[in-house]
Amino acid sequence: MMFLKEFKKTIMSLTYLIFVGILLLMYVTQYETSVAKIEAPQKGLQSYGVKYEENKEIIIPNAVESLYGEFSANSYIAYPIGFYKNVKLGDKKQGEMVAILSEMTGISKDDLMADAGTDGAGITFGEGDMVTNESGEITFTVPGEGEGKEVLPSRISIDQKLTYERFRELMKDADKLIGGGSKYSNLTDFGSVPMTYEDALVEYKAIVEKDKITGALARVFSDYLGIVLSIFPVFVAVALGLKDRRAKIQELLYTRRISSFRFMFTRYFAMVAALFLPVLLMALYVTVQTANQYRGVDIDLFAFIKYSCGSLLPSIMVSAAVGVCLTVLTDTPIAIAAQGIWWFIGINMGLQHIDGGYGSDLVIRHNKVGNTDVYLDNFNTLVINRISYTLLAIALVALSVWIYELKRRGKLDVLGSIKKIFIHRKVESKA
Amino acid sequence: MDNMQIEISNLNKFYGKKHALQNINLSIGQGMFGLLGRNGAGKTTLMKTLATLLNKKSGDITVCGIPIQNAKEICRITGYLPQEFSMYPSMKVYEAMDYLGVLSGLDCKTRKGRIPGLLEKVNLGDHHRTKVKALSGGMKRRLGIAQAILHDPKVLIVDEPTAGLDPEERIRFRNLLCELAEERIVILSTHIVGDIEATCEDIAIMDNGKLLYKGTVKELTRTATNKVYTAEIARIELNALKEKYIVTGMLTMGERVNVRLLANEQPTTNAILCEPNIEDAYMLRMHESGVAAHQLGGNL
Amino acid sequence: MFSVVLRKYSFIAKSNLKHNFLIHILTALLLLCLTPLLFGIGNLDAAASAVPLEMIVVLLGIVLLTPIFMPEQQKDIRELIETKCTSQSGIYLIRMITSVTTIFIMILCFALFMSLNGSNFPVLKYTIGTFFGAFFLGAVGVFFSGISDNIAVGYMVSLFYYVFNMAAGSKYLGKLFLFSMSKGSFEEKYWLMGTAILLVVVTLLIQTVIRRVR
Numbered sequence: 026m027m028f029l030k031e032f033k034k035t036i037m038s039l040t041y042l043i044f045v046g047i048l049l050l051m052y053v054t055q056y057e058t059s060v061a062k063i064e065a066p067q068k069g070l071q072s073y074g075v076k077y078e079e080n081k082e083i084i085i086p087n088a089v090e091s092l093y094g095e096f097s098a099n100s101y102i103a104y105p106i107g108f109y110k111n112v113k114l115g116d117k118k119q120g121e122m123v124a125i126l127s128e129m130t131g132i133s134k135d136d137l138m139a140d141a142g143t144d145g146a147g148i149t150f151g152e153g154d155m156v157t158n159e160s161g162e163i164t165f166t167v168p169g170e171g172e173g174k175e176v177l178p179s180r181i182s183i184d185q186k187l188t189y190e191r192f193r194e195l196m197k198d199a200d201k202l203i204g205g206g207s208k209y210s211n212l213t214d215f216g217s218v219p220m221t222y223e224d225a226l227v228e229y230k231a232i233v234e235k236d237k238i239t240g241a242l243a244r245v246f247s248d249y250l251g252i253v254l255s256i257f258p259v260f261v262a263v264a265l266g267l268k269d270r271r272a273k274i275q276e277l278l279y280t281r282r283i284s285s286f287r288f289m290f291t292r293y294f295a296m297v298a299a300l301f302l303p304v305l306l307m308a309l310y311v312t313v314q315t316a317n318q319y320r321g322v323d324i325d326l327f328a329f330i331k332y333s334c335g336s337l338l339p340s341i342m343v344s345a346a347v348g349v350c351l352t353v354l355t356d357t358p359i360a361i362a363a364q365g366i367w368w369f370i371g372i373n374m375g376l377q378h379i380d381g382g383y384g385s386d387l388v389i390r391h392n393k394v395g396n397t398d399v400y401l402d403n404f405n406t407l408v409i410n411r412i413s414y415t416l417l418a419i420a421l422v423a424l425s426v427w428i429y430e431l432k433r434r435g436k437l438d439v440l441g442s443i444k445k446i447f448i449h450r451k452v453e454s455k456a
Numbered sequence: 457m458d459n460m461q462i463e464i465s466n467l468n469k470f471y472g473k474k475h476a477l478q479n480i481n482l483s484i485g486q487g488m489f490g491l492l493g494r495n496g497a498g499k500t501t502l503m504k505t506l507a508t509l510l511n512k513k514s515g516d517i518t519v520c521g522i523p524i525q526n527a528k529e530i531c532r533i534t535g536y537l538p539q540e541f542s543m544y545p546s547m548k549v550y551e552a553m554d555y556l557g558v559l560s561g562l563d564c565k566t567r568k569g570r571i572p573g574l575l576e577k578v579n580l581g582d583h584h585r586t587k588v589k590a591l592s593g594g595m596k597r598r599l600g601i602a603q604a605i606l607h608d609p610k611v612l613i614v615d616e617p618t619a620g621l622d623p624e625e626r627i628r629f630r631n632l633l634c635e636l637a638e639e640r641i642v643i644l645s646t647h648i649v650g651d652i653e654a655t656c657e658d659i660a661i662m663d664n665g666k667l668l669y670k671g672t673v674k675e676l677t678r679t680a681t682n683k684v685y686t687a688e689i690a691r692i693e694l695n696a697l698k699e700k701y702i703v704t705g706m707l708t709m710g711e712r713v714n715v716r717l718l719a720n721e722q723p724t725t726n727a728i729l730c731e732p733n734i735e736d737a738y739m740l741r742m743h744e745s746g747v748a749a750h751q752l753g754g755n756l
Numbered sequence: 757m758f759s760v761v762l763r764k765y766s767f768i769a770k771s772n773l774k775h776n777f778l779i780h781i782l783t784a785l786l787l788l789c790l791t792p793l794l795f796g797i798g799n800l801d802a803a804a805s806a807v808p809l810e811m812i813v814v815l816l817g818i819v820l821l822t823p824i825f826m827p828e829q830q831k832d833i834r835e836l837i838e839t840k841c842t843s844q845s846g847i848y849l850i851r852m853i854t855s856v857t858t859i860f861i862m863i864l865c866f867a868l869f870m871s872l873n874g875s876n877f878p879v880l881k882y883t884i885g886t887f888f889g890a891f892f893l894g895a896v897g898v899f900f901s902g903i904s905d906n907i908a909v910g911y912m913v914s915l916f917y918y919v920f921n922m923a924a925g926s927k928y929l930g931k932l933f934l935f936s937m938s939k940g941s942f943e944e945k946y947w948l949m950g951t952a953i954l955l956v957v958v959t960l961l962i963q964t965v966i967r968r969v970r
Contacts, residue, residue: 040908047916054924100799110796111804113874252923257912264908361911362783362819366790373794507839510970531841542832546775558767559840559847563760603836 027288031295040264044257045303048250052307055249060242060394062318063232066225073220077213081189087215088192089129091208092199093181096122096137103207104376110206118202125195125202131184231397239315239328244391244400246311246329247336250304252372255340255388258300259364262348265296267358285430293349293422300341301333308333336389339411342418343387344368350425353432383407387414459521460486460610460641462506467515469501469665476501478665480515488637490656490673491645492738498665499645500539503613506643507536520610520641532561535609539616541600545589549580552588553603560607570606578602578632594625601629605636612636614644618651630655653734661741668745673734680732680740686716687727697723702743704736718743764842769850776827777854784819784858787812788866798873805870805877806937809886813866814893814934815918816859821894822910824851825901844967845960852956855894860887885937888949893918893934895952902959 035041066073095101099119101112114122127134196209208214220228232241308329316324344364351360371387379390383406391400400407462484469477477498491499504510506517508527517524520533543552550571557567575581578598583591591599597617604612614633618626633642634655646652652659653673661669661676669676684704689697691711697703701723705716716730717723718740791797795808825848828834838844860883867883893914901910918934926933932951936944 039904039906040912043909043912043916050920051923054920054928103796111799111801112796113799249923253916253919256919257916260908260912264906267908358908358911361908365915366787370794504835509835509838511968528841531839534839536836536839538832538835540832541836542830543836544775544827544833547771551771551775555768555771556836556840558764558771559837559842561764561841564763 027291028295031292032299035261035265035296035299038261038264038268040261041299044261044300047253047257048303048307051249051253052311056246056311059249060245063229063238063241063394065229066222068222070222073222073225075217076220076224078216078218079213080216080218081192083218084212084215085183085187085189085192088196088209088212089126089183090181091215092196093126093130093137095208096126101203101207103203103205110204112203112207114202122199122202125199129184129187129192129195130181131186132182228395228397232395233322235397235401237323237325237328238319239312239325240332241394241397242311242315243308243328243332245394246308247332247389248391250307250337251340251389254300254304254337255344255371256364256368258297258341258345259348259360261300262296262345263352263358263360266349266352267356285433286426289349289353289422289426289429293345293425296349297338297342297345300345301338304333304337304341305330335411336407339414339418340388343414343421346418346421346425350421350428353425353428383410385410385413461520462611462641462643463516463518465516467502467505467517468513469505469510470513471501476665477505477512480667482660482667482670484641484643484658486637486639486641487658488634488656489641489643490652490659491643491662492649492652492659493645493647493662493668495647497647497662499647499662500615501665502662503536503615503643503645506611507534507613509536532607533610535604535607535612537597537600537604537612537614537617539619541596543588543599543603545587547588548585549575549588549591549599550584552599553606556603557606562607567606570608574602574606579628594621594629597621597625597629601632610640612640612642614642616646617644618646618648626651649735649738661738663742663745666745669741676737676741677732677734678737680718680737682729683718683720683740684716684730684732684736685719685723685727686714686730687724688712688714689724702739704739765846765850768842768847769854772827772847772851773854777851780820780823781858784816784862787815787819788862791866797870798875800870800875800877802877803938803940805875806882806885806935808870809863809867809882810889810935810938813863813886814889816862817890817892817894818897818911818914818918820859821852821855821891822897822901822914823907824848824855824898825905825910826907829905829907838967845964848960848963852898856891859890859894863887863890881942882937885942885945888945888952889934892932892948892952892955895955899955899959903962 096119099113101114103110103112123134123137126132126137130137193212196212200207200209203209232238312326312329315329316326347364347367348360351363352358367387375386375388375390378384378386379392383389383403389407389410462482464480464482464484467477467480468475480502491502493499501510505512506519506524508524508530512524519530522529522533524530543556547555553571553575554567557571562570572581572584575584578601580595580598580602583595588596588599601614601617604614612633617633618629621629630651633644636642644651644656657672659669659671659673659676660667689712691708691713694706694713694715697715697717701717701719703715703717707714716736718736719727722729791808791812794812796804797808800807828837837847863886864879864883867877867879867886871877871879896917897910897914899910900913901907904910921929921934926936926939931944931947933944934948936942
């Protein structure tokens with residue numbers, strides 16, 4: 026009874042309606058525009074995309090050349106927690122870097138230093154600009170003639186004695202010098218080779234056989250919805266929590282003879298159920314749509330629902346739980362700021378493995394149709410990740426019960442006690 | 457003073473389809489004026505309309521000669537204490553007064569001159585530096601009255617001033633209002649008949665958005681003359697009696713009950729006529745205006 | 757006469773700063789302190805410098821401008837304030853001016869800080885660009901919290917606008933795209949500013965109308 030009442034209360038709230046609107050907007054503008062029909066690759070195409078291999082013949086020269094280029098300009102690109110960072114090293118660290126380069130190339134430190142002259146190597150465009158557009162194309166603008174100049178480093182060779190193991194160690198050191206998150210933290214990125222028809226066929230077969238089509242689509246579906254589901258439930262939770270305060274029914278609730286435990290959890294689960302409902306409906310809708318599109322193909326009809334429950338539900342649970350917990354604790358909308366910051370950091374950290382790979386991310390990213398093997402390889406991590414977040418959510422609600430119970434007995438007044446600290450200070454400072 | 461009179465004529469107000477105020481005609485002069493009625497009778501709506509918080513649908517109101525449409529002028533001469541008074545919780549008592557004084561357009565010198573005295577008057581003299589959120593219900597209400605008279609208004613509107621106060625505070629509060637009414641129009645609304653009896657001369661009774669009575673307390677009480685009886689009955693008779701008559705008071709003494717009730721004729725043989733009080737008269741008035749018998753607890 | 761009005765509104769502004777605004781300023785400072793941890797802010801070229809400004813510093817608008825209606829969320833307080841002869845819109849306007857000034861100063865300081873750390877970009881132009889974006893985000897929050905009488909709604913919609921910009925890019929938003937400076941275009945900023953002013957004015961008008969017809 027109480028569950029239904031709370032469920033209704035959530036659904037009737039304005040923040041909830043906006044929440045549903047946001048989900049629909051994400052679905053229509055993001056998911057629907059990013060998935061084309063998956064079809065078997067055609068023979069004889071010019072390009073099948075690229076893939077990354079751990080091939081030292083390719084990786085070593087590419088990586089060393091890149092490092093030399095960055096060293097010469099003393100401008101290292103890094104993404105320590107997902108954001109672009111341009112690192113400039115001090116003299117001491119540049120000195121250590123030149124030692125690393127010297128060992129890898131066999132060129133003396135002095136020669137390397139001389140090349141990295143005061144003008145710096147690389148390409149300068151005078152007053153021009155470099156613009157990257159959405160599809161990743163880069164446009165250079167060079168306004169005045171003769172202003173641009175090009176200083177290319179002398180040819181870099183690789184020391185024949187360099188083993189792959191030593192190379193990896195050295196690159197690890199270089200990454201550390203830059204401060205982590207540099208290009209050299211993931212060396213396979215330097216091993217890009219064009220995909221062949223056969224490779225594309227393997228990828229396609231994995232999607233058809235292991236994912237039964239819908240699995241691959243459901244990962245993209247979860248990717249887009251996960252972005253918003255990791256943050257916006259907190260607004261619904263905060264608005265509902267503060268509504269009690271505004272309507273002054275809080276005191277009433279505190280004195281009602283119902284167990285805090287039952288009250289908080291019923292309320293929480295009613296809210297989560299309401300928040301999950303539109304996701305489930307969208308999953309059903311996209312299942313029907315996909316089934317129509319792939320008539321005659323053996324697809325997994327439950328994939329969207331499975332991914333929604335497994336990947337999206339924990340996200341909803343965590344962000345709603347943060348909202349409930351901090352609102353019960355402080356009676357302020359501070360949960361919005363807290364979850365907002367967590368989400369912001371989380372989503373940018375997730376960019377590092379935007380195509381799969383997960384780790385301990387709050388927001389599970391998988392912004393690519395396919396990559397089935399990456400998903401399967403990291404499946405255990407994903408399961409542990411999602412279970413942990415679910416448990417965290419439950420723990421937060423349990424904590425709220427405890428706080429609520431304390432407040433009900435009049436033993437906790439957070440703002441009041443902070444105030445007391447300050448009053449105490451003032452008295453002391455007066456004395 | 458020049459014109460100390462509030463004139464309300466043919467006032468109507470709707471909430472959606474609900475007719476919240478129906479054709480109210482009322483004239484209120486200097487002194488205490490009590491607005492009596494059940495919860496939801498329309499008292500708060502009327503008071504908020506006078507305080508320019510709500511707009512009327514039709515009709516005319518003038519406050520001391522100023523038409524209500526001139527909200528800014530009305531605000532200058534009106535002080536309002538809402539049912540639930542609250543202020544930014546982190547403000548201290550003095551700061552809250554100071555801030556509200558500024559909003560009322562008082563200059564620095566006036567504020568400095570008036571606030572300490574006013575806080576003294578409402579017994580908050582020792583609490584200049586207490587934060588609003590740390591005040592008790594009664595203290596908050598007293599701060600409320602202090603801020604309402606800060607700009608020395610001609611009209612003071614107080615909504616349910618004594619609800620939630622303990623008896624001692626209630627009496628103090630009533631006395632304070634009486635004092636203020638010596639040179640002002642003070643309108644107070646209440647559903648507690650005792651408040652009115654102790655303080656007001658002129659009253660109005662409202663129910664369901666309509667004005668049931670306007671006049672003096674004395675006249676109202678007089679309408680119940682010869683209709684109030686007391687009788688001593690056996691306890692078992694009580695329920696039968698309650699169903700038949702409006703019981704306005706009872707006192708149980710063992711197996712016997714002393715009841716006070718409203719009736720047109722002598723209800724029982726041992727019943728004695730007695731002096732009506734305002735409570736009797738109020739119940740009678742409500743009954744005569746067709747308020748359902750079960751809501752009042754009987755007939756005549 | 758003028759000096760009386762000025763004194764009155766500066767008192768209101770000071771009082772608001774102390775009792776209603778401080779917590780938001782602290783949140784804003786926290787956000788600014790967090791930025792260098794998330795982004796590189798030193799030794800950046802013009803395009804890269806726009807990234808931290810447009811991606812994080814712009815959020816100051818949501819933090820500082822959206823909550824101008826928050827102190828009167830409790831109905832009792834609002835009714836009390838409304839019975840005073842100072843116009844409610846005047847108080848909101850004062851709060852808005854305080855917020856907007858704070859936003860501008862904070863952005864300017866941050867841009868100067870980046871510049872001192874060796875980032876190479878037109879400081880004033882970028883400050884203004886970022887400020888217009890922040891003002892717009894805040895105005896979206898003001899509009900939605902103002903017409904819904906619910907502060908959470910204001911935060912929610914303005915934050916979603918930001919998220920939508922990150923996810924969908926300029927494709928759906930055209931002239932109201934938030935991150936244009938990182939892509940080398942400044943024209944959008946004027947549109948953002950114009951729309952923001954419009955939103956704020958419309959919000960105040962709607963509120964006045966609501967007060968009239970209530």
